[in-house]
Amino acid sequence: MVVLPFELERKIFEVAVLLHPECALQLVLVAHYIREWVEPEIYRVLRTGGGRVIPPIYQGDYKDENYPHRPKELDVPRLQRFGPHVRHAMLQDCSLREIIVVLQHCTNLKNVAIWGSYDRSEALAQSVIASLEALPYLRKLSIQPQDFFPDDDLPFPFDIPMFRNITHLDIITFTNLSQWWSKISSLRKLSHLSMTPNFATGFVDAILSACPSLQKLMFMGGSHYAKVLPHSDKRLIYVDFLSDLGLWEESVRNGEDYWITAEKTRYTPAFVNVA
Numbered sequence: 001m002v003v004l005p006f007e008l009e010r011k012i013f014e015v016a017v018l019l020h021p022e023c024a025l026q027l028v029l030v031a032h033y034i035r036e037w038v039e040p041e042i043y044r045v046l047r048t049g050g051g052r053v054i055p056p057i058y059q060g061d062y063k064d065e066n067y068p069h070r071p072k073e074l075d076v077p078r079l080q081r082f083g084p085h086v087r088h089a090m091l092q093d094c095s096l097r098e099i100i101v102v103l104q105h106c107t108n109l110k111n112v113a114i115w116g117s118y119d120r121s122e123a124l125a126q127s128v129i130a131s132l133e134a135l136p137y138l139r140k141l142s143i144q145p146q147d148f149f150p151d152d153d154l155p156f157p158f159d160i161p162m163f164r165n166i167t168h169l170d171i172i173t174f175t176n177l178s179q180w181w182s183k184i185s186s187l188r189k190l191s192h193l194s195m196t197p198n199f200a201t202g203f204v205d206a207i208l209s210a211c212p213s214l215q216k217l218m219f220m221g222g223s224h225y226a227k228v229l230p231h232s233d234k235r236l237i238y239v240d241f242l243s244d245l246g247l248w249e250e251s252v253r254n255g256e257d258y259w260i261t262a263e264k265t266r267y268t269p270a271f272v273n274v275a
Contacts, residue, residue, distance in 0.1 A: 010037050013027060013034055013037050013038055014037060014038070014041060017038050017041040017042065018041060018253065021041070021042070021045075021054070021253060024038055024041065024042045024055075025042070028042070039082065039085070040082075040085040042055050042082075042085075043055055043082040043083075043085040043086050044085060044086065044087050044088065045086075045087070045088045045089075045249065045252050045253055046086045046088065046089040046090070046091075046102070046106065047089075047090040047245065047248070047249045048090065048091055048092055048093060048094055049090065049091075049092025049093045049094075049115065049116075049245050050092070050093070050245045050246075052245075054249075055082075056075070056078070057074060057075055057078060057079060057102070058072045058073060058074060058075055059072075059073045059074070059075045074098055074101055074102070076101065076105075079101065079102065079105040079106070080105055083102075083105030083106040083107065084105075084106070084107055084108050085108075086106040086108065086109060087108060087109060087110050087111065088109070088110065088111040088112075088252040089102065089103075089106060089109055089111070089112050089113070090113045090115070090245065090248050090249065091112070091113065091114050091115070091117075092113075092114075092115040092116050092245065093116065093118075094114075094117055094118075095117060095118055095119035096117050096118075096119050096120055096121070096124035096125060096127070096128055096147075097119055097124060099114060099117060099128055099131075100124070100127050100128055100131050103128070103131035103132060103134075103135065104131055104134075107134075107135065107136075108135075108137055109135050109137065109138055110137045110138060110139055110140065111138075111139070111140040111141075111252065112132065112135075112138060112140070112141055112142070113141075113142035113143075113170070113248060114128075114142070114143050114144065114147060115142070115144060115172065115245075116144060116147070117144075117147050120147065125147065125148045125149075128147075128148065129148060129160065129162050132162045133160075133161045133162045133164075138165065138166070139165060139166060139167045139168060140166070140167065140168040140169075141162075141163075141166050141168070141169055141170070142169075142170035142172065142194075143170070143171065143172065144172045145171060145172075152180060154180075155179055155180060155181075155182040155183050156180050156181065156183060156184075157183065158183040158184050158186045158187055159183050159186035163186070163187055163190075164189075165189055166187060166189065166190060167189050167190060167191045167192065168190075168191065168192040168194075168259060169187070169190060169192070169193050169194070170193075170194040170195075171193075171194065171195045172196075178203055178206065181203075181206075181207065181210075184207060184210050184211060185210040185211065187211060188213065189213065190211050190213060190214060191213055191214060191215045191216070192214070192215060192216045192218070192259055193207070193211065193214060193216070193217050193218065194217075194218040194219075194220065194259075195218070195219065195220070196219070196220050204217070204233070204236060208233060208235060208236075214235060215235060216235055216236075216237060216259065217233075217235055217236050217237070218236075218237050218238075218239060218259075219236070219237070219238050219239075220239060
């Protein structure tokens, strides 16, 4: 019988889980030491939404697409044990209360997407913000502003500590009012900004000027918006809509995140697909 070197054996199992995460729960049953290798990878990416929760963070089974808002209980002991392994979290179809609990236990998160929530209140929204602010490694954030600040008539508070260390920001569904963006210059570390297009005169130039560290400003909508919002600045890119749960999960598991995908599928201001 051939005995593989210990480190090679470990690498094989780690790569197997990376390429086939659906097999991870079976691999942990092979041996105790293999379980110790595999479990961190199982929980590296957390995704909820669309009737699918991976890895399981609720008590019992939760795959009911017809009743996504039915009462469900988080498995807090599981989160306490494996939360520190989580690096990327997509939280969709969650209550704000659940989001708070997840963020409080997943203290090493680098990348968070919160796409829609319910059970909203100002107090709960402030608790989510406080939980995000407490994450020391958080650099990438994708949010729907209405989950936290429903008043579109006021400038969005980009100057709060939640955004202090954010380098990659994705804003989903926002107002076209330019004053909403008036505090964007507070984000001194922001290098990548994604949004749906704004048609206000001079808006693109204002954003690029307000964010001197910005490397990419991404407009969702692909070639259509490249035609109606042409601009010569090479930092501006146009992509098709990427707000897809499956694409988000696949990209973070494969190490090619949202922004790398955007670079490969963008449209230039000359309306040429440069994949």
